[in-house]
Every structure is written in structure tokens, then in C-alpha cells.
Amino acid sequence: MVGQRFVQLLDQHPWFEVTAIAASKNSAGKTYEESVQGRWKMAGPIPEPVKTIVVQDASQVEEFASQVDFIFCAVDMSKDQIKALEEAYAKTGTPVISNNSAHRWTPDVPMVIPEINPDHIGVIEAQRKRLGTKTGFIAVKPNCSIQSYVPALHALLDFKPEKVVASTYQAISGAGKNFTDWPEMLDNVIPYIGGEEEKSEQEPLRIWGSLQNGEIVKASSPLITTQCIRVPVTDGHLATVFVSFENKPSKEEIITRWREFKGRPQELGLPSAPQQFITYFEEENRPQTKLDRDIERGMGVSVGRLREDSIYDYKFVGLSHNTLRGAAGGAVLIAELLKAEGYIQAK
Numbered sequence: 001m002v003g004q005r006f007v008q009l010l011d012q013h014p015w016f017e018v019t020a021i022a023a024s025k026n027s028a029g030k031t032y033e034e035s036v037q038g039r040w041k042m043a044g045p046i047p048e049p050v051k052t053i054v055v056q057d058a059s060q061v062e063e064f065a066s067q068v069d070f071i072f073c074a075v076d077m078s079k080d081q082i083k084a085l086e087e088a089y090a091k092t093g094t095p096v097i098s099n100n101s102a103h104r105w106t107p108d109v110p111m112v113i114p115e116i117n118p119d120h121i122g123v124i125e126a127q128r129k130r131l132g133t134k135t136g137f138i139a140v141k142p143n144c145s146i147q148s149y150v151p152a153l154h155a156l157l158d159f160k161p162e163k164v165v166a167s168t169y170q171a172i173s174g175a176g177k178n179f180t181d182w183p184e185m186l187d188n189v190i191p192y193i194g195g196e197e198e199k200s201e202q203e204p205l206r207i208w209g210s211l212q213n214g215e216i217v218k219a220s221s222p223l224i225t226t227q228c229i230r231v232p233v234t235d236g237h238l239a240t241v242f243v244s245f246e247n248k249p250s251k252e253e254i255i256t257r258w259r260e261f262k263g264r265p266q267e268l269g270l271p272s273a274p275q276q277f278i279t280y281f282e283e284e285n286r287p288q289t290k291l292d293r294d295i296e297r298g299m300g301v302s303v304g305r306l307r308e309d310s311i312y313d314y315k316f317v318g319l320s321h322n323t324l325r326g327a328a329g330g331a332v333l334i335a336e337l338l339k340a341e342g343y344i345q346a347k
């Protein structure tokens with residue numbers, strides 16, 4: 001599903017053009033249209049320019065890499081296989097922008113939300129030395145779930161958040177499914193998503209980490225605990241969040257920080273950057289998954305229901321589109337940042 005989102009988002013992209021597609025040996029030799037026959041899950045049609053591209057075998061690394069300037073990677077393989085595949089591509093001198101989790105904790109691989117930690121791309125120099133390449137590297141995006149609460153907390157870092165409790169209500173597209181292929185999800189909630197709580201608790205600390213001696217060292221605060229729940233919606237991960245600060249801000253200060261927050265993508269005017277990264281809703285019944293997930297073409301984050309709490313300082317609700325901001329859209333924005341900063345160039 002993330003691969004399909006990439007194809008859809010890159011259609012008519014002002015900087016990037018899909019020139020080659022690779023997958024497993026099973027799909028190799030088919031046209032892209034044939035390879036997704038009966039499995040196309042996006043709302044619009046398959047973009048015309050990619051329909052006739054003949055899918056290649058991703059394990060033919062040198063041959064495939066020689067045809068492209070950089071690669072977006074979203075694959076379903078074991079972690080070790082993904083690590084090896086992405087490193088093999090990077091060693092050919094080809095940048096790899098990955099949606100996969102395999103390299104999220106490799107010390108010299110940047111895991112980036114472009115509005116939050118664009119400086120982490122500086123670690124690429126150390127990675128290139130390790131891999132023995134002047135131009136190749138791997139950069140990854142974090143798990144989709146954290147994008148529903150990390151941006152809102154990031155805008156408040158000056159007030160030193162100490163403890164965070166977040167529960168995520170995650171769409172079925174996060175599992176690569178729709179209601180046709182997952183009928184069990186109709187009229188149902190499943191209180192378990194394998195590995196999701198660990199990612200949701202730990203990955204924010206790496207995003208807030210710092211670049212030291214050629215690696216990213218994770219932050220030690222705030223303490224974060226989560227519960228991640230699968231709910232019957234197509235797209236959009238919503239989070240309910242409780243937070244306590246060392247220096248408690250006023251409600252007005254929080255809302256001002258959210259509304260005024262801008263990052264490097266907004267400064268650079270990157271093509272996929274939302275104009276307004278964080279939108280605060282005053283209405284009591286917003287954000288709603290169905291109404292608000294597509295805000296800023298699915299690249300914005302919505303927050304609402306900010307109020308004081310009787311145990312923590314505040315509670316609020318956050319929402320982000322899991323396959324746009326949280327997956328393919330987030331990766332395209334990383335690629336735009338890397339191109340604007342000179343890390344991706346035409347070969």
C-alpha cells in the first residue's frame with residue numbers, strides 16, 4: 001500500500017519522476033499495472049506514466065541502481081534482509097529513502113521528520129565513510145503512529161515535557177489493508193498491534209536525540225508510555241495524549257506555539273511541505289479522523305481538545321494521515337529536504 005502511495009504522490013511531482021520500479025522476483029517482468037492487478041488500493045486510478053513500466057528484480061542491485069538517481073524503499077522482508085538490501089544499494093552510490101523500520105536504530109542512519117530534526121541529516125557523512133561511498137546513504141522515516149503526537153509535543157519542548165501518556169487509534173491502512181481484505185475489522189476494535197508500542201515509546205526519543213561523534217544519541221526525556229489500538233477506519237491515526245511539564249505553560253502559550261510552529265520545509269518552501277504544519281481546532285468535536293486527516297493534502301497534523309487534566313498538566317487529541325504524512329508523503333518530504341540540502345543529486 002505504501003508503494004502505491006509513492007507511485008500516486010510522485011505522479012506530476014515537480015522535482016522527481018518515477019523512472020524504474022523493482023520488487024520481488026515474482027513480480028519481475030510484469031508491467032506495473034499487471035503487478036498490482038486486483039490489488040490497487042488508492043482512491044484514484046493508477047497514474048498513466050507508471051502503468052507500462054516493467055517491474056525489475058530488486059535483488060539485481062547494480063543493474064537497477066545504475067538506472068536511477070535515488071530510491072524510495074518500502075518492502076516486506078525480514079529486518080536483516082532489508083538492512084542488507086538497503087546497504088547494498090547505498091554502497092552503489094545511490095541514496096535510499098526508506099519507509100522500513102530495519103535501519104531506524106542504526107546509529108549513523110538519520111531518522112527524520114523534516115520539520116523537527118532536519119539537522120540529523122548531518123550524520124550522513126559518517127555513514128558514507130562507514131559504507132565506503134561518496135554519494136550513497138540511507139535515510140529513514142519513523143513509524144506512522146508517532147506523527148499524531150510528536151509534532152505537537154515538539155512545539156512545546158522549551159517547557160520541558162517530563163511525562164507523556166499516549167493512546168493511538170490506528171487505521172487499518174497502517175496494516176496495508178482495507179475492509180475488503182480485513183472484514184474482521186468491521187464493527188470491531190483490536191487492542192494489539194505487534195511491536196507498535198515499543199516503536200511509539202522509543203522512536204520519539206531518537207527524533208529528539210542529538211548528533212554526537214558521527215552518530216545520533218537518543219534523548220533521555222520525556223518518559224513516554226503508550227497503548228496502540230487498531231480501529232475500524234480506513235486512513236488516519238488519532239492519538240489521545242496526557243502530558244506533564246517541568247515548566248507548565250498556559251493554555252494560550254501552548255496554542256500559540258502550535259499555531260506559529262514552522263520548520264525547515266516551510267522555510268525552504270519544499271513542494272510537499274504543508275503551509276500550516278500544526279492546525280489547532282477550537283471545536284470540541286475536532287479533530288475527527290474522517291473530516292481532518294486530509295488537512296494540508298494529508299501532510300498537516302491536527303490537534304484539539306486541549307484542556308487541563310486532574311493528574312497530568314494537560315490532555316489533548318492529535319491526528320495525522322498515516323499513509324501520507326506517516327509514510328510515503330513523509331518519505332517524499334525527506335527526499336525533498338535532502339535534495340534541497342545537496343545530499344541527492346542527478347548521477
Ligand SMILES: N[C@@H](CC=O)C(=O)O
Nearest residue numbers: 143144145170174175
Ligand atoms: N505500524 C503502523 C504502520 C505505520 O508505519 C500500523 O500498523 O499502523
